[in-house]
Amino acid sequence: MKTMKILAIIALTTLTIFTSCQSEENEQVGTNPNANSSTSQTAENYERTAMNDGSEDDFLDNNSCTELLFPLTATINGQEITLISSLDYEKVLEIMGEFNDDDDTVIFNFPIRVKLSNYTELTVASEADFNELKTQCEEASNAMEEAISCVNISFPITMLTYDVNIEQTGTVVVQSEEQLYNFMTDLNSDEYFSVKYPITVTLSDGTTVQVNSDAEFQDSIEECTSYEEEEETAEETADEVEAIISKSKFKVESFIEAGINKANEYADYTIEFTNDLKLVARNTVNTTLENIEGTYSVSSDIKVFLNISFASNTALSALSNDWIVTTYTSTMVTLQSKTDASVTLTFKKI
Incomplete structure (x- = not known):
């Protein structure tokens, strides 16, 4: 009798586990007519948002598509300075901010290393090579292919993957911008995805927003890029006012x-x-x-x-x-x- 009870418990436990797994599988696997292809607007939005943001050091390199890597040495308005980390930016800004009517000059001691929008690290051997990177960035900006830096996604987020028949093939938990960028750029033409909403994003004005759909993500991008345009206009106006006074x-x-x-x-x-x-x-x-x-x-x-x-x-x-x-x-x-x-x-x- 004792043996029968044990077998019954084992059978019940196995059934429970199977039912639980089946339920979990049902939650993950299915069809989604709203799945996105690798060439969709949503794919482009997430890829550009996940690109490496090189805008923090634009006052030095004037190139938002490249992130300067440390250490590096540059001559700022005639003063040579070695930067070990981003904490040294303050020294550069102090030199640049000493006078407001001069043209700031930055001369790098080549070679220097940079990280591109696609997270590739590159050694730049000369000023000519550096200027070529700037030209490429300007072309990307004109084609609206540069990084979207005004939306910061709170990770982790989950991507649901689908085959060409829009049957779900799995899930991918993304922990960082670089992982998200690699996920988007590795998608093949016969692979589809959807984002498991809601997700949380922070806009450049500090606003935190819960996003519940691809359309809302698009709205967040449009809102923050519009804000960025207003910021750029105001910055230009500030320069004009400062020049006047x-x-x-x-x-x-x-x-x-x-x-x-x-x-x-x-x-x-x-x-x-x-x-x-x-x-x-x-x-x-x-x-x-x-x-x-x-x-x-x-x-x-x-x-x-x-x-x-x-x-x-x-x-x-x-x-x-x-x-x-x-x-x-x-x-x-x-x-x-x-x-x-x-x-x-x-x-x-x-």
């Missing part, structure tokens, strides 16, 4: 606070924006007064900002603010407080 003197044309124009309080002062990001305010009526010094910086996201900073105990301390550039010409810059839209400031060049 650098090494120039201004008067306060208007300063409206609490509905009152207080420009008369600053009528005796000229404010110079130097090319090393300093402010020098001079009293042109009482020249015995010491100059008032401060600092400024121009930045952007999809808007352009002018940060002005004077010491809190000076005659111009009220002008200290994070300002949004609302309009500008070659002789006039109009600003609005970032935190209080009712506060505005207008500088007029003299």
Whole structure:
């Protein structure tokens, strides 16, 4: 009797395991009329999103298709510097940011090593070879084949694979961008895939989004690339504004606070924006007064900002603010407080 019970338990356990496996198999294997081919828009979206992003060091190599590999040596505005890691970028940015009216020059000590969009590592022997890589990147950009860097996928994600009859053949768990890129580029013409949604992505503006379909993934890409275009436009505008104010003197044309124009309080002062990001305010009526010094910086996201900073105990301390550039010409810059839209400031060049 005891033996019979044991056999019964074994049989029941085997049946349970078989049923469980069969259930799991049913979850994995089936047909999917929405499976994507290797040449589909979804395949292109995931391939480009998974490409190696070389944009972090664009201020050095001006090439978003290549990632500079360490160590490397370059001469920045006449100063030779060896970069051991990305932490050394700060040194480069300090050299480049010393003056805002100079043309920054970067001369690499070749050979250098780079990683391409397809994760291939390459030794670049000369400037001519380096320029050829830039040309190839520009061509890829014009053909909309460069990396999409404004969408970051949270891994792991799961890909379901299908044969030419759209019968599921298996699943692939992808742990990284490089694995995803290899998965997409290794697909044959008779192989199909679908993404097991939902997945989570982070856009370049910091927004985290849950994506539930191929169409929503496409929408996320369109949203973030549009945001990138706005960022690029704002960056160009910031450069123009900085060029207008650098090494120039201004008067306060208007300063409206609490509905009152207080420009008369600053009528005796000229404010110079130097090319090393300093402010020098001079009293042109009482020249015995010491100059008032401060600092400024121009930045952007999809808007352009002018940060002005004077010491809190000076005659111009009220002008200290994070300002949004609302309009500008070659002789006039109009600003609005970032935190209080009712506060505005207008500088007029003299």
